[in-house]
Amino acid sequence: MPTYATMPYHLETERLILRPWAESDAPAFSELLSERGERTYTADRARQAIGGLLAGTRYSGIALLPIQRRDDGDFIGYCGLTTGRSTLEEPEIAYELCRRAHNRGYATEAARAVLGAAAATGRRRLWSTVAPWNAPSLRVLAKLEFVRDHLSMEDNGEVVWLTRELP
Numbered sequence: 001m002p003t004y005a006t007m008p009y010h011l012e013t014e015r016l017i018l019r020p021w022a023e024s025d026a027p028a029f030s031e032l033l034s035e036r037g038e039r040t041y042t043a044d045r046a047r048q049a050i051g052g053l054l055a056g057t058r059y060s061g062i063a064l065l066p067i068q069r070r071d072d073g074d075f076i077g078y079c080g081l082t083t084g085r086s087t088l089e090e091p092e093i094a095y096e097l098c099r100r101a102h103n104r105g106y107a108t109e110a111a112r113a114v115l116g117a118a119a120a121t122g123r124r125r126l127w128s129t130v131a132p133w134n135a136p137s138l139r140v141l142a143k144l145e146f147v148r149d150h151l152s153m154e155d156n157g158e159v160v161w162l163t164r165e166l167p
């Protein structure tokens with residue numbers, strides 16, 4: 001595999017700051033994870049998840065980064081790069097935002113900054129894998145000029161694979 005630069009871990013946009021995880025993100029991160037509705041996450045469980053993310057980043061040089069609003073300073077979710085179903089060479093872009101922050105363009109704004117960070121590592125292509133029913137996520141990807149590539153089938157349904165070349 002070619003060598004890639006480490007992804008920048010501090011990104012700023014007009015309304016948002018993406019920066020490294022802190023242990024103090026655990027309570028807000030647990031609320032976000034609990035909003036998925038699959039199970040309740042304690043702050044301790046979220047702290048462990050943060051530890052796992054930080055360890056993964058030390059190994060991979062890519063990261064999912066917490067998103068903080070510049071004006072309120074609150075944690076509203078995360079966005080970044082992850083190997084996911086793809087590879088470290090052509091990773092996935094991923095994002096998840098707290099419900100209270102949806103539909104204000106934040107995911108698109110954060111993901112645009114992550115595209116720049118991905119290009120800065122020297123990578124040439126990103127992927128995203130999304131359930132076909134996830135209209136908001138597909139819309140974010142369309143706004144970012146990702147294009148549909150293929151479908152795969154998993155135990156819990158179809159997965160749409162989208163891709164985007166980096167400049």
Ligand SMILES: CC(C)(COP(=O)(O)OP(=O)(O)OC[C@H]1O[C@@H](n2cnc3c(N)ncnc32)[C@H](O)[C@@H]1OP(=O)(O)O)[C@@H](O)C(=O)NCCC(=O)NCCS
Pocket residue numbers: 095096097098101102103104105106107108109129130131134135136137139140
């Ligand atoms: C996907 C997600 C991150 C989008 O975050 P967001 O900050 O609301 O996204 P944005 O505001 O940047 O863009 C959302 C777009 O989807 C559109 N949208 C929202 N709900 C929609 C729906 N039910 N049908 C069609 N479009 C929809 C919005 O109108 C907006 O498009 P527009 O700018 O053209 O109006 C957020 O919905 C989320 O966290 N979902 C749960 C986690 C998740 O699914 N992550 C992605 C896994 S692949």
